[in-house]
Amino acid sequence: LSRMGNSRSALKMIMEELHDVDKAIEFAKEQDDGELWEDLILYSIDKPPFITGLLKNIRTHVDPILLIHRIKEGMEIPNLRDSLVKILQDYNLQILLREGCKKILVADSLSLLKKMHRTQMKGVLVDEENICESCLSPILPSDAAKPFSVVAFHCRHMFHKECLPVPSMNSPAQFCGICSAKHRGPGSAILEMKK
Secondary structure (H helix, E strand, O other): OOOOOOHHHHHHHHHHHHOOHHHHHHHHHHHOOHHHHHHHHHHHOOOHHHHHHHHHHOOOOOOHHHHHHHOOOOOOOOOHHHHHHHHHHHHHHHHHHHHHHHHHHHHHHHHHHHHHHHHHHOOOOOOOOOEOOOOOOEOOOOOOOOOOEEEEEOOOOEEEHHHOOOOOOOOOOOOOHHHHHHOOOHHHOEEEEEO
């Protein structure tokens, strides 16, 4: 039935004909469908052995509160305390894992930020071999006595100041025309050199 796409009927058959809560839970986990979990909870709500099985195995697949709130007051459920303790232990483990992942993520982000900052603080060599990416003429003038203005981006593309388009009111910052056409990345910030 599940291979034909009729998962709900397959789950109903497991619950009503086989009366196997573990198999029903495994099936719901495999299908990873919220409606199946809802059907399983609705079917189990008046059957204490099914509720015990669900409480032991529900873990992170479905919020256990959805099941706990539906339990009728006064209903006797075997091993309820042990099942609730297991849910709390699983929840604590999940919180610890998330906190560990967050620490690793923050440490990696900080490390990469420092690396990017160090890279962008390095000097950019400008010599006679460099050319203006716009007019394709040498970036340094042949007459060293003449004043000149060069814009070098962190991506190492260089332009004569007069070859760059004038920044507009909407975007006052200047970006490398070559790199920003592809994407606006960390290398498109500006360094300006004047003489």
